[in-house]
Amino acid sequence: MxxxxxxxxxxxxxxxxxxxxxxxxxxxxxxxxxxxxxxxxxxxxxxxxxxxxxxxxxxxxxxxxxxxxxxxxxxxxxxxxxxxxxxxxxxxxxxxxxxxxxxxxxxxxxxxxxxxxxxxxxxxxxxxxxxxxxxxxxxxxxxxxxxxxxxxxxxxxxxxxxxxxxxxxxxxxxxxxxxxxxxxxxxxxxxxxxxxxxxxxxxxxxxxxxxxxxxxxxxxxxxxxxIASARRFQLTVEGEARHAGGTPYDMRRDALLGASEAALAVERICRSEHHIIGTVGQLEAFPGAVNVVPGEAHLSVDLRGELDGERDRVWDEISRELDDIMGRRGLRWQAREVHNAPAxxxxxxxxxxxxxxxxxxxxxxxxxxxxxxxxxxxxxxxxxxxxxxxxxxxxxxxxxxxxxxxxxxxxxxxxxxxxxxxxxxxxxxxxx
Structure with missing residues (x-):
């Protein structure tokens, strides 16, 4: 009533x-x-x-x-x-x-x-x-x-x-x-x-x-x-900066391409998961010159989920995928967690x-x-x-x-x- x-x-x-x-x-x-x-x-x-x-x-x-x-x-x-x-x-x-x-x-x-x-x-x-x-x-x-x-x-x-x-x-x-x-x-x-x-x-x-x-x-x-649980990370991808014209593809360790593939991996993995949202909102390449293969890239990952355990499991899956991507490209990566809020x-x-x-x-x-x-x-x-x-x-x-x-x-x-x-x-x- x-x-x-x-x-x-x-x-x-x-x-x-x-x-x-x-x-x-x-x-x-x-x-x-x-x-x-x-x-x-x-x-x-x-x-x-x-x-x-x-x-x-x-x-x-x-x-x-x-x-x-x-x-x-x-x-x-x-x-x-x-x-x-x-x-x-x-x-x-x-x-x-x-x-x-x-x-x-x-x-x-x-x-x-x-x-x-x-x-x-x-x-x-x-x-x-x-x-x-x-x-x-x-x-x-x-x-x-x-x-x-x-x-x-x-x-x-x-x-x-x-x-x-x-x-x-x-x-x-x-x-x-x-x-x-x-x-x-x-x-x-x-x-x-x-x-x-x-x-x-x-x-x-x-x-x-x-x-x-x-x-x-x-x-x-x-x-x-x-209210969704959330974790946020700042990722660094390390490669090698070299001359864009003089470096053949088989010698390139392009940090920006590795970071870009990582961003696509975040989307692919999260789209396949129920109630998990992943977003790459920032992406920067260094040294940032038009004629230099990027030697370093920074990107953010914002990960949200209805349950803490599901969110953390997806981050572990993303981490394994990044290991594979960087390994194939001859790159190194590391993540710094900047925010962690439970559901x-x-x-x-x-x-x-x-x-x-x-x-x-x-x-x-x-x-x-x-x-x-x-x-x-x-x-x-x-x-x-x-x-x-x-x-x-x-x-x-x-x-x-x-x-x-x-x-x-x-x-x-x-x-x-x-x-x-x-x-x-x-x-x-x-x-x-």
């Missing part, structure tokens, strides 16, 4: 407000004609101020934490207690360069509309009083655009901040420690952002799907089962309540909404170290993301707001 009593007109108005605010935030950018907001920048400060204003508008007490995240809280309706654990709902407000306007942002704005609906339901004597506080989180650095390390804001909240990150520097040579101070934050107080497991009931995040599965299936919403499973109870939310929000051909795993990373990965996480995906036409053509419809946002609010109420009913 659905627990949310809000009218379709009220939900539609909430969706229109979300879409308008996405447009408003898109105008807060470091680059004219593009969307770019990076960590600890003037644009970060501006969107935090806007988020704080919107949080207070729906009745949340708002504050900026020691890592620059903007947070808001409303106390539980049964026996209000500032120390009571909270259900956290949120996403991030930072962007990649030349970004779209919905990735992350829409999850924060939908969370605010969920709070608005919950308060309206409460004022009308809701059938389900909230036995927990609700917090909205606008995380500050999910993308890692400025310092090359993703999930900085949510990692601070999860208590997994690494002091080695203080020496990370942006493209202008400004270190993370210096940027903190310039922003008005105290690096020595970063630990104050950390939350303990007993502070939180759970974490919910709504996000556009960064792929085409929902669009291809004609479905507006999906339950997320897990994060969404909590079974949270999958259930999100499923219930979608069932009550969407008129469907069957009772079971789609269940898919996220091939992209999210703040839920960091928060998953201290509490159970759940995610709701919204349809993204053609699956375009991290690009100005990123899209979502107001109609799907309305369905998502209803589903997410219903999920919160279902979780509340389960805990009463």
């Amino acid at each position: 659905p627990l949310l009593e809000a009218s379709p007109d009220r939900i539609a108005a909430a969706a229109r407000r979300v879409m308008a605010r996405c447009d408003e935030l898109a105008r807060v950018s470091a680059q004219p004609g593009e969307i770019e907001r990076v960590y600890l920048s003037p644009e970060h400060a501006r969107v935090n101020r806007l988020a704080a204003e919107w949080m207070r508008e729906v009745g949340l007490r708002s504050w900026q934490d020691a890592a620059g995240n903007q947070l808001g809280r409303i106390e539980r309706s049964t026996d209000p207690d500032p120390a009571a654990p909270a259900l956290m709902i949120g996403s991030h407000l930072d962007t990649v360069k030349d970004a779209g306007r919905f990735d992350g942002i829409i999850g924060v704005l939908m969370a605010l509309e969920v709070v608005r609906l919950l308060r309206q339901e409460s004022d009308g004597v809701s059938r389900v009083p909230l036995p927990f506080a609700v917090e909205v989180a606008a995380f500050s650095d999910e993308e890692g655009t400025r310092f090359g390390k993703a999930l900085l804001g949510s990692s601070a909240v999860a208590g997994t901040w690494n002091d080695a990150w203080w020496t990370l520097a942006d493209e202008d040579g400004v270190t993370l420690r210096e940027a903190f101070r310039d922003f008005g934050l105290d690096p020595g107080r970063i630990g104050e952002a950390a939350r303990r497991p007993d502070h939180l009931v759970a974490y919910l995040e709504a996000h556009i799907e960064q792929g085409p599965e929902l669009d291809r299936a004609g479905e507006p919403l999906a339950v997320v089962s897990s 994060v499973r969404c909590g079974l109870l949270l999958q259930d309540v999100v499923r219930e939310g979608i069932v009550h929000a969407v008129e469907r051909r069957s009772d079971e909404p789609p269940v898919i795993f996220s091939r992209a990373g999210h703040d839920a990965m960091a928060i998953g170290s201290i509490t159970d996480v759940g995610m709701l995906f919204l349809r993204n036409p053609d699956g375009v993301s991290h690009h100005p053509d990123e899209a979502v419809s107001a109609a799907d946002v309305a369905l998502g707001i209803r589903a997410l609010t219903e999920s919160v109420l279902q979780l509340a009913a389960d805990r009463l």
Whole structure:
């Protein structure tokens, strides 16, 4: 039985407000004609101020934490207690360069509309009083655009901040420690952002799907089962630089051709595997002269999978194939792992309540909404170290993301707001 009593007109108005605010935030950018907001920048400060204003508008007490995240809280309706654990709902407000306007942002704005609906339901004597506080989180650095390390804001909240990150520097040579101070934050107080497991009931995040599965299936919403495990490598292929005209083919040890064959091998192996995605996103040849056989090549490998074991098995297969390729070509290769993130499973109870939310929000051909795993990373990965996480995906036409053509419809946002609010109420009913 659905627990949310809000009218379709009220939900539609909430969706229109979300879409308008996405447009408003898109105008807060470091680059004219593009969307770019990076960590600890003037644009970060501006969107935090806007988020704080919107949080207070729906009745949340708002504050900026020691890592620059903007947070808001409303106390539980049964026996209000500032120390009571909270259900956290949120996403991030930072962007990649030349970004779209919905990735992350829409999850924060939908969370605010969920709070608005919950308060309206409460004022009308809701059938389900909230036995927990609700917090909205606008995380500050999910993308890692400025310092090359993703999930900085949510990692601070999860208590997994690494002091080695203080020496990370942006493209202008400004270190993370210096940027903190310039922003008005105290690096020595970063630990104050950390939350303990007993502070939180759970974490919910709504996000556009960064792929085409929902669009291809004609479905507006999906339950997320897990967030992909990921490993990233920087590979070096060593050969011999020689004169392009004077070196016959049987004497060439061309590092670029070896690296190119390696890139094709990554694609071939990963295409044959279920739920494994491999990408070579960078490829450079040295010395880089038009008339020199490349003596060295650098390439990246980004490997993602639904399960850690499958991902690691595929990397082992890729490694064996690279041994064969380089052996045939008289080359050497080595890999340096630069990122390793385990898969994060969404909590079974949270999958259930999100499923219930979608069932009550969407008129469907069957009772079971789609269940898919996220091939992209999210703040839920960091928060998953201290509490159970759940995610709701919204349809993204053609699956375009991290690009100005990123899209979502107001109609799907309305369905998502209803589903997410219903999920919160279902979780509340389960805990009463």
